[in-house]
Amino acid sequence: MSKSQLKVGVVGMGGIGNTHAKCYNEDKLSQLICVCDLKKDRADEAAEKHGVPAFYSLNEMLNAHPELDIVDVCTSGFENGSWHFEPVMQALDAGKHVLTEKPISNDILEAREMVNFAAKKNLYLGCNLNHFFSEPADRAREYIANDKVGEQIYCINKVGFNGSSVNPLTIDKNSRWQMPYSHAKAFLTHPFSVMRHFCGDVTHIQAFMDKPGARKQSGDLMLSVQSIHMKFQNGCMGYLLSQRGDACFGLGGWWSFELAGTKGTFCIEDCVDKITYWENGKEPVINSTGVTDFGATFPIRIHAFLEDVTNAVPREHLRANGRDALATMEYIFAAINSFESGGEIVRPHSLPVYHGDSGIIK
Numbered sequence: 001m002s003k004s005q006l007k008v009g010v011v012g013m014g015g016i017g018n019t020h021a022k023c024y025n026e027d028k029l030s031q032l033i034c035v036c037d038l039k040k041d042r043a044d045e046a047a048e049k050h051g052v053p054a055f056y057s058l059n060e061m062l063n064a065h066p067e068l069d070i071v072d073v074c075t076s077g078f079e080n081g082s083w084h085f086e087p088v089m090q091a092l093d094a095g096k097h098v099l100t101e102k103p104i105s106n107d108i109l110e111a112r113e114m115v116n117f118a119a120k121k122n123l124y125l126g127c128n129l130n131h132f133f134s135e136p137a138d139r140a141r142e143y144i145a146n147d148k149v150g151e152q153i154y155c156i157n158k159v160g161f162n163g164s165s166v167n168p169l170t171i172d173k174n175s176r177w178q179m180p181y182s183h184a185k186a187f188l189t190h191p192f193s194v195m196r197h198f199c200g201d202v203t204h205i206q207a208f209m210d211k212p213g214a215r216k217q218s219g220d221l222m223l224s225v226q227s228i229h230m231k232f233q234n235g236c237m238g239y240l241l242s243q244r245g246d247a248c249f250g251l252g253g254w255w256s257f258e259l260a261g262t263k264g265t266f267c268i269e270d271c272v273d274k275i276t277y278w279e280n281g282k283e284p285v286i287n288s289t290g291v292t293d294f295g296a297t298f299p300i301r302i303h304a305f306l307e308d309v310t311n312a313v314p315r316e317h318l319r320a321n322g323r324d325a326l327a328t329m330e331y332i333f334a335a336i337n338s339f340e341s342g343g344e345i346v347r348p349h350s351l352p353v354y355h356g357d358s359g360i361i362k
Contacts, residue, residue, distance in 0.1 A: 005031045006069040006306055009061055011087050013037040013046035016101055017074035020128075021050045023299045024072070029306040033068070036061045058087050062094045070309065073100040078176045080186035081106035088114050088125070097124040099305050102189040103332075104325035108349075111329045115322040115352060124309055125322035129193040130301035131159075131255075133320075135289045136268040136275035140198065140259070143266050143277060150263030152236035155199050157191040159255045163245030171220045178221045183244045184209070184332055188226065191240050192328040193320070194257055195230075199238065201327070204231040206345050207335035212246045228335050272296050316354045327351055 008024045010017050013035050024032040036055040037043035047054035055061035062068065071091035077083030081103040091098050098118070104127050105111040118125035131137075143149055171178070196202065209223040224244040231237060249256075251269070258267040264279045271294055277285045304319045315321065327348075334348040 004310065005029060006309060007031050007033050007065070007067055008070045008072060009034040009036060009055075009065060009068050010046075010072045010074060011036045011058055011061070011091075012073060012075035012083070012101075013039075013042050014074065014076060017072075018046055018049065019295065019298050020072050020074055020099075020302060021046065023302040024306075025050055026299065027303055027306055029303065029310055030070075034061055034065055058090050062091070062096075068096055070306075071096045071098050073098060075101075076176075077106070079103070079106035079179060079182045085110040085114060089117060092117055092121050092123055092125070095121070095123070097126075097309055099126040099128065099302070100322075100325075101128050102193075102325060103185055103329055104189075104322060105329070106185045108329055108333045111326050112352075115326045118322055119315065119352065122315075124305075124315065124318055126305045126308075126318055127320055127322060127325035128298075128301060129189065129320040129325060129328070130297040131190045131194050131271055132197045133297050133301040133304060134268075134272045135291065136272065136287070137197075139275050139287060140266050140268060143264065144198065144259075148264045148277065148279070149259060149261035149266070152199055152232070152234055152259065152261045154237045154239070155195055155257065155259045156239045156241075157195050157257045158241045158249060158252060159191045159257075160187070160241075160243040160249070161245040162248050162254050164248060171215075171218045173219070180221055180223050181332075181336055182222050183224050183242070184226055184336065185329075187244070188228075188240070188242060188332050188335070189325065189328040191242060191257075192331045193324060195238055195240065196324070196327055196331075198257070198259055199232045199234065199236045201233045201351070202230045202238070202331055202348060203233050204345050204347060205331060205334040205338055206230070206343055207338040208343055209335075209339045215246070223339075226335065230331075314356065316356070323351060323354075 008030050010021045024030045034053050035046045043054040073087045075083035084105050207228045209226050211224045226242045228240040253270040255271040266277045268275045272291045274288045308318050330348040334346040338346040
């Protein structure tokens, strides 16, 4: 092990936790030294798989390994985020940098507190907003940086789960997903993070939500379809459509992001697969990566976090940081408020102001 390697412990050893652990084990910038889960069998299985000790509480893990640099929180909970707050705050309080899964929290007050506490402790808080860590996204950033898009006019993001509701769905009434906004809170973090990454902050949101007849007939509480219109601070107009397996997507598959400007337009399809660029009067330029596995984004995103921590970048330069994750939740809660008010335009809650770091993060 190199002395410069960051020592990492992963908390929450479900499928995503094991994916993160594998990434740390294979990254030259990190050393996975422990895993943790409240379920003993799950922790033990992960420990054996990754060749590290198992712990059954975060306190126990922190006390046993005070040398930890990073705690990676992959717990889940209701709406995929209700179990993030406590371990994130506990790790930050112990002086550890944190990478957490999305959403940063399903509760907006908790999300704000997490971001503020990380700033107070002068620690890195990152979030696994991994949908713009890909080769097509790299090329999209090049188009923007090289002024190939020009003034942004509109963006359209379609993302969700391909499927069909021809047959009524069988619903588990005890499922943690049986809440009206489960899909919105757990999943819209990704498209909002992508749209904000390329187009900047959102100033106005109008939203409509519903569920198809099959879900209504089965008593499903989840509002599985979201149609959200927004305006960005730079004047760009945006549209987000998401659905959870209620229909088959057309062009672009389960994931497509199109950004159009006065000089050109690009569209990313299937997140990791392909990007096409159009310029007036010219043939479209198509770049296919040959990558079809969305899982390819995880090692790229985690390496970026390790790289930023290793380089001690200013907190505001941390890629996919806690403030970015908070922004997605502010937009989601603004969309919920818009829907509940009958489609009124809502201005999202303001984000914490950056004051700049007074010194290098250690």
